[in-house]
Amino acid sequence: MPRFPYPPLLSAELRLLELHPGLPDDRLTGTVFHRILSPEDGELPDFEALSYCWGDQSRPEQVKLATERPTPGEQSDQSSDSGHVDIGPNLASALRALRYRDCKRVLWCDSICINQQDTVEREGQVQRMADVYMFAERVIAWLGPATPWASMAMETVRQVGNRHFPQEADTPWLYQNMTPHASAPTTNRSGIEITYGEPIPFSQDQWHSFEKLLDLNWHRRLWTHQEIVFANQETSIVRLGEEEMPWARYKDAVAFICTYPWGPLTAILLDPARCTRNEFVFVYKVAAIDCAVKQHASWIDALAFTEKYDCSDDRDRLYALRGLLQPDIARCIRVDYTKSAKEIAASACVTHLEQRRNLDFLRLCNSTTSPTWAVDLQKPLSVFEVSSDAGARSAASARLIKPGVLEVAGLTCDEITRKPIDLPGSKSFENIKEYLETLLMAFRDLTGNDDFHRDDKCVDELITAMTYGDLWDFSALRTESPPSGLRIALETGRLLVQHWVTAMANGEDSFHTMFHPRYYPATACTRTRNGTLACVPLESRSGDIIVTLLGLRCNLVLRPQPQDGSYEVVGPCYHPGFSDGQAVLGDDFCGWERGWCNKRHHLVFWKEGEPLRLRDPRLDRVPLPFGYSEYNPVVYHIDTVTWTHKDEHEEYMENERIYDPRMSEHRLKERGVPIERFRLI
Template identity: 25%
Template sequence: MCTGMDPSHYCLGDASKEIRLFDLVSANEQEPAQGRIRRAIIGDAPPFAAVSHVWGDKSRDRSIRLESDSSALIRLLSLRYGWLKGSRLPLWVDMICINQMDVAEKALQIPLMREIYSQASSVIIWINEKDNRIGQAFRYLRHLIANKTTTETADIWPLFDPDGWEGLKYLLDCSWFHRRWVLQEFAVSKDAAFLCGSDVMSIDDLFSGIDMAASVLIARPRKFKILHPAHTGSLRPAPALRELRKHYAEPDYHVYSLLGLCSSEEVAGNPIRYDLEPEEVYKTFVATHARLYNNLEFLGLCTAAQRDSVCSGSMDKSVSRLFAGPSWVPNWHSERLQRCLGLNDYGTNLKFFNASDRVPMAALFRHNELEVSGVRLDRILSIGRFCRLERRHELTDPNSRLFQEYFDFWTRVAAAERIMPYRDKKHLAETIARTLSLLGIYLNPMPLLADIPDMFCRWCRGSNLGRQLTEYGLKPKNATNLEGERVFMGMRRLTAWEPFITESGYIGLARGNSRVGDEIWLVGGCSVPLLLSPQTGDSVGFKVNGEVFFDGFMFGEAMRMDEFGDTSVQQITLV
């Protein structure tokens, strides 16, 4: 497999088992770097260092002299040769050691990434940024680490440094932090270090310092937060690597870049195929997930909004077009893909919701159709479309007009239609509180379910919303306890949802672009209810429109109580 590769590269006998290593012979800023490439069997390779980097631009290309030939093989934006010169270890760098012109070789080499980075003696993460702010960030982190024995809130806030925080924001905005590949590159490594210019910091120190910087920021007295709002910006450093921006020219990389963190069964179930359209790659991915984990939680991601566009073709000839996959396949390329209530945190088997309870899991994949088992609950009668993104600031103020609109929508529409499934007004008020807070699932720590109405009531005490909830019979149990005063300030997530009322009078939240007439179903293998759109002329065919928050139905109540009517399981087809 040497298609398009320079003759000085050794051909791999078996690209699924062998790798190339690069021996750097000499390097300086004025002359081309000189080195040799050799082959090694992945399980029997000599000690080597792996380099994690971001591909540079052509204006900074450097040449490498490989024994007898000189050619501009790679863009070495990623390497600081002066720093590496003293190292005797050979290097593994993807742009040198994988033939980028041979898609067949790439398809066999990418599944080896986990072994490459886990077997490497060290991983060098090169942040190729020449900016004083990064050096400032490193100095600030070292200062925090040196003082980490100070743990009391009253003692740590003076460690906050506005200039250091600005440098940290700049560091975490570097390209390396916005690549999904980096998850496997540092997560499985034995010893990883960040290299920026001549500055080096271990990955443990970096993230320990970031965690402390976040604690110091939060610990500042309120008057300092008010005086210096510009110093905080919009960055949340602690989850920086969990909330990666995933901008790829090749959409299939959204799946392939994570295979290094997956089990051998998942890797085998998702063979790398550069000849397939992204929709086919995504279908294979979810089918493998359903088979291995016996759940269909990914259906909660399948909103109408995320079926917007996808890039097709190669990196140098990509074309943006409409997503053409079935409604039950998430478009991993879409920037409108939203966090799903039903999906678990990585590495855990815990579930918060269990809406489908005893509905059996059944999944039959047939090309563009997915046959599942489910129970129909209700149909949407009315939708409120007043919580737009530009109004998200109102969600921090319980006295805002926006909260009044929620209350009016859920109380007046039901009254006008003369439907009231709740036993009394207090029960309705409690449901409104639980719904607006999404049962506290995004709060940390997550409160007990029984405490949420009381916490919400205390948060909005003294506001118009609070007075109306009081009129409906919902009052704080402990008027002097201020716990929860700030806990609901993060409800700006509500802009991703639309309030609705069902034909039976129940209230809830659906993802954007929902429609009157859409049906709410419990689907086996999905821990939250789903919104399905019936297809004209097809009594069992439905399009998926994402997840639903439906208080009173999130924990399997419909399958355990007679009051919800017919809960017989049906076989339906998602198209």
């Protein structure tokens, strides 16, 4: 039988599969037809959308298809243009399990309903995925075919769902009188007795089946994350072989099992580390569903979460985000499967620059291949977050001067003169004592002093570097509340470091920890030419420079290329001497204390006896350019500072309002600030 000849789709159309009835062993057959999906016009066809993983495609199965061409105004039963389509075993098992024995079922599944051989069609349909899953009557989450443990796993989830999430319950996260299961394990794999902090209501077999359930590919795929986030949460269902459950009940019950403090489950689980990762991914999915705002305002921040998800095509790390972004942001990401992942990332960066007037995408830099200013989707992803603004609310002054070369404006601040010392994360160690031993050794190497803990100034510098300045002392919270475990004070940090040193010297095994190096690109420390302790990428080396760029909140490490005067981007960094705009505005705050305000996303200032100040005192003597005015809008009960022009009329001005017009490149130059141009390659 020939391959199925796909008729072309019109721009507002999608294909649907009318799955023919049959017995389990019957051949898969169906009819493909076109319908308009236009939510704006109220054109919403009836169908169910299948959310599944493609899986292994090396042993395809065939489904026999025919097209239906209804005449205008009437439904035709005549089919033509028959042929076959190859589908993977997982989809084939889903269709066999889902088809009815005595009537047709209308489904949407991408492998059949999108012509996978037509790149242009694929690109167009990928951009409509959010609408498909949002406006389907329901989404069927196909976890996979039946397994020996499937019934036990699903029954365990039902047990929790029925017991802890009754329909009338207002607080579904309650723990209600659970008692240990009669066959709950009493010893671990080494035969050591287990003492539970809380009762374990399941048998060991149940825990193992749940662990395997959570490890199914569907839970970890990035596309399925988007699909279920936009699904109708009340009508959608979960299928695992013949096992079926309402998605809403499944979601709440699984999230409860993932988050409740059951006790020492590491002694029971087959792979505790993998299970923890899977739990994180599932809980993140639930949080995204329950969040009132399902669309991100930044593809840069949204991209970081894809690190926890699996993608067979790295380009889909960006494409799968489109539906999760606000429409104007989604336009930064143009779907084009003829381009490489690096080309797509570079294109998204340039479009972002044109639309948003900032260089935020440089916070993602992790690349060693050209262009180094564009994120490498094939490497671990992490957004560099800082509670400061090195660019001092300036708009970017940058342009793509030729393919792969981005010219940006900024200033050279400092230079790296020695090899950085790694500050490892605690999760890479067997126990906290081993971690702290390594950390204290790094502190001694950085300071060159075995008794560094006796010097408060030295310890403060270390703590500031470790936390990237995210401390109570440098936060607007200082004016509102005392220090806490979420944001410690320097004084608390000093006591902690002294406690670590003393406890180590006394051979103790109990340690208090309240902060760790973050898992960002800049996890190494070094002394700069200016003598400052800066956090930089581990790949940094002597001769690299630290710069402040207009339109970028963090500092950046660049590597000069002597042959042509260009620069490679090494990655984002934290330099306490330039993190708050000192490169462009200086460090005289006119007697005001400064601190980062998370609510406003900019610095605020305070002085004894004075109200909280939103304007930067370093600009008090700098008038606004002609035609500009400053105003203080209140958004979500929070006031902030923005600027507008009397002749504002262009759409991009909406983004301009958050940038101080006094911080433009030419106005900084007029005030004698030595702005440079860097060519990034």
